Amino acid sequence: MTASQPAAATDTARPKLAFRPLPVPQVDVRGFWGDRVDAVASRTAGILYDRCVEARMLEQIDPDRPSPGVVIPFHSPSPDEANTQGAEFTGSTVTTQMFWDSDWGKTIETAAYSLYRRRNPELEKKIDAVIDMYAKLQQPDGYLSSWYQRIQPGLRWTNLRDCHELYCAGHLIEGAVAYFQATGKRKLLDIMCRYADHIASMFGPEPGKKKGYCGHEEIELALVKLARVTGEKKYMDLAKYFIDQRGQQPHYFDEEARARGADPKAYHFKTYEYNQSHKPVREQDKVVGHAVRAMYLFSGMADIATEYGDDSLRAALDRLWDDLTTKSLYVTGGIGPSAHNEGFTSDYDLPNETAYAETCASVGLVFWASRMLGMGPNARYADMMERALYNGSISGLSLDGSLFFYENPLESRGGHHRWKWHRCPCCPPNIGRMVASIGSYFYGLADDALAVHLYGDSTARFEIAGRPVSLVQTSNYPWDGAVAIEVEAEAPIAFTLHLRIPAWCRNAALKVNGKMVDLGAATSDGYAAIRREWQKGDRVELDLEMSMARLFANPEVRQDIGRVALARGPLIYCVEETDNGGGLHRIALPREAKLEAHREPNLLGGIVTLSAIGSRAETENWGSDLYRSEPPATEQTTLKAVPYFAWDNRDPGEMLVWLREG
Ligand SMILES: [Zn+2]
Numbered sequence: 001m002t003a004s005q006p007a008a009a010t011d012t013a014r015p016k017l018a019f020r021p022l023p024v025p026q027v028d029v030r031g032f033w034g035d036r037v038d039a040v041a042s043r044t045a046g047i048l049y050d051r052c053v054e055a056r057m058l059e060q061i062d063p064d065r066p067s068p069g070v071v072i073p074f075h076s077p078s079p080d081e082a083n084t085q086g087a088e089f090t091g092s093t094v095t096t097q098m099f100w101d102s103d104w105g106k107t108i109e110t111a112a113y114s115l116y117r118r119r120n121p122e123l124e125k126k127i128d129a130v131i132d133m134y135a136k137l138q139q140p141d142g143y144l145s146s147w148y149q150r151i152q153p154g155l156r157w158t159n160l161r162d163c164h165e166l167y168c169a170g171h172l173i174e175g176a177v178a179y180f181q182a183t184g185k186r187k188l189l190d191i192m193c194r195y196a197d198h199i200a201s202m203f204g205p206e207p208g209k210k211k212g213y214c215g216h217e218e219i220e221l222a223l224v225k226l227a228r229v230t231g232e233k234k235y236m237d238l239a240k241y242f243i244d245q246r247g248q249q250p251h252y253f254d255e256e257a258r259a260r261g262a263d264p265k266a267y268h269f270k271t272y273e274y275n276q277s278h279k280p281v282r283e284q285d286k287v288v289g290h291a292v293r294a295m296y297l298f299s300g301m302a303d304i305a306t307e308y309g310d311d312s313l314r315a316a317l318d319r320l321w322d323d324l325t326t327k328s329l330y331v332t333g334g335i336g337p338s339a340h341n342e343g344f345t346s347d348y349d350l351p352n353e354t355a356y357a358e359t360c361a362s363v364g365l366v367f368w369a370s371r372m373l374g375m376g377p378n379a380r381y382a383d384m385m386e387r388a389l390y391n392g393s394i395s396g397l398s399l400d401g402s403l404f405f406y407e408n409p410l411e412s413r414g415g416h417h418r419w420k421w422h423r424c425p426c427c428p429p430n431i432g433r434m435v436a437s438i439g440s441y442f443y444g445l446a447d448d449a450l451a452v453h454l455y456g457d458s459t460a461r462f463e464i465a466g467r468p469v470s471l472v473q474t475s476n477y478p479w480d481g482a483v484a485i486e487v488e489a490e491a492p493i494a495f496t497l498h499l500r501i502p503a504w505c506r507n508a509a510l511k512v513n514g515k516m517v518d519l520g521a522a523t524s525d526g527y528a529a530i531r532r533e534w535q536k537g538d539r540v541e542l543d544l545e546m547s548m549a550r551l552f553a554n555p556e557v558r559q560d561i562g563r564v565a566l567a568r569g570p571l572i573y574c575v576e577e578t579d580n581g582g583g584l585h586r587i588a589l590p591r592e593a594k595l596e597a598h599r600e601p602n603l604l605g606g607i608v609t610l611s612a613i614g615s616r617a618e619t620e621n622w623g624s625d626l627y628r629s630e631p632p633a634t635e636q637t638t639l640k641a642v643p644y645f646a647w648d649n650r651d652p653g654e655m656l657v658w659l660r661e662g
């Protein structure tokens with residue numbers, strides 16, 4: 001295995017201040033994230049491959065096997081029937097879905113990042129075989145879609161609105177880039193370059209080309225990755241075209257529907273808000289529709305804003321960010337309350353028990369936030385990235401890396417548990433690839449600056465002005481807020497180190513080589529900047545008080561009024577039945593109750609729990625009445641809370657984030 005470095009970035013307009021993430025292999029994580037990455041590398045990556053095979057996905061992509069759509073013709077949906085969760089073809093023994101190429105793409109990507117952590121020749125061989133199948137499947141003109149080649153031949157590019165065609169290409173591109181970087185093997189990268197060339201020959205502003213874009217965004221951010229790894233500007237320009245074209249009139253999805261003889265108004269989701277094509281992206285100011293699609297679109301927009309120095313895109317992104325984070329975000333960093341559209345509803349509508357809050361959507365928020373940081377360090381984005389990372393996204397993966405949540409509710413009566421797999425298996429490989437690549441979210445590197453976005457025991461290697469520098473973080477974060485950073489440069493080198501001071505932290509102290517830094521003077525946009533000539537042995541000490549906090553929701557959130565959520569540092573907490581008994585709704589936490597933190601090294605892989613004295617409404621003396629004129633008696637109880645991400649890893653039972661206050 002050789003770690004190939006990406007080629008020089010494209011020579012598109014490249015703002016000097018762009019902060020780029022470090023490639024995955026340049027950051028070794030230990031501690032909290034080390035455990036998570038180990039779980040993915042040792043278990044999840046192999047499980048993803050096995051589950052894809054068990055779901056019979058190989059049968060869809062392997063040209064040497066009979067097509068499942070041909071073997072058992074039972075019902076093959078027309079492009080207009082294929083419009084909700086992605087079309088399904090169900091024969092008597094085989095179910096196949098139009099987005100399975102995307103699951104392979106994400107599975108390949110997870111495997112690729114995992115190979116950095118842990119060599120796995122057996123898994124690599126299996127992935128190579130999948131890539132060989134795609135090589136055989138690819139058509140001479142470069143086209144590649146297992147659905148349109150094997151299940152619905154003859155219909156390619158007839159329903160971009162519903163059928164995930166470019167979305168699947170995007171995920172395969174991301175998988176190809178990651179696999180090339182991890183193994184040095186170019187085969188899938190070359191396949192996807194040929195496919196991207198074909199796509200560029202079909203779509204674009206030139207006369208005769210289609211003026212379309214995908215109903216499920218993803219191709220945009222994938223083409224940016226492809227442009228960065230190959231140095232080919234045309235891929236970046238195509239990504240920009242898809243973003244610029246979205247929502248323009250005449251509306252592509254209207255014209256496309258008419259072209260296939262369908263009524264554009266017969267759209268299952270009624271409004272193009274569902275796929276964020278209701279208006280041009282620069283005119284959008286509300287986060288609407290399908291949550292994952294929105295996050296992927298905004299991620300692509302942020303990439304293009306950074307690459308082209310496009311302030312009009314940035315202004316739109318800031319409006320959308322404000323809208324999401326002030327009106328439609330769960331305290332866990334989950335987004336999209338509704339199962340109906342897998343997305344957003346109305347302002348302040350944040351039901352807890354029925355929260356959809358798809359794992360992929362929180363992962364998508366991490367993607368978007370991390371790309372906003374490409375435009376410069378700003379804790380407004382990094383704090384949110386941290387919240388989604390530590391709470392609403394990694395809750396989607398069991399601690400051992402083997403089971404998955406699709407929905408991430410904030411309250412459960414005991415019936416919500418992780419799945420071994422899901423009929424629509426988008427979330428497992430999404431959380432897998434995010435965790436396995438966590439190192440790349442830690443830092444942003446500019447020409448003469450390094451921003452530290454995340455803290456945690458880790459070592460990073462990078463170059464500034466062509467000179468190698470390493471940065472070693474020693475910390476027990478997020479359980480403890482003390483972070484020691486050693487900068488090791490072979491020769492003295494001047495650059496600015498930006499350190500995030502999280503908004504949740506009430507007291508922070510910063511020292512450089514033992515000398516206190518005036519944080520007030522050094523900090524802007526939530527980052528303290530230290531510019532100096534760094535010498536071997538320089539040591540930075542950042543002490544972030546791991547503040548415990550009661551959080552309250554805006555009173556417009558009807559589901560949370562009179563309730564309180566507990567947090568410590570970046571972690572949101574919940575109570576579980578296994579620690580507190582059943583009937584969690586009967587527990588109340590008084591405003592004045594003292595919160596205590598307890599280190600529990602033997603619980604859930606080593607966590608800090610919170611406890612407080614609260615009360616519980618008694619049921620014993622209530623009798624059989626449904627209603628009474630007197631309130632129930634209460635008894636004192638000690639409540640114990642665990643980090644939300646770790647729930648449902650022990651005995652099944654109830655769970656609650658928003659506790660009653662009183
Ligand atoms: Zn998902």
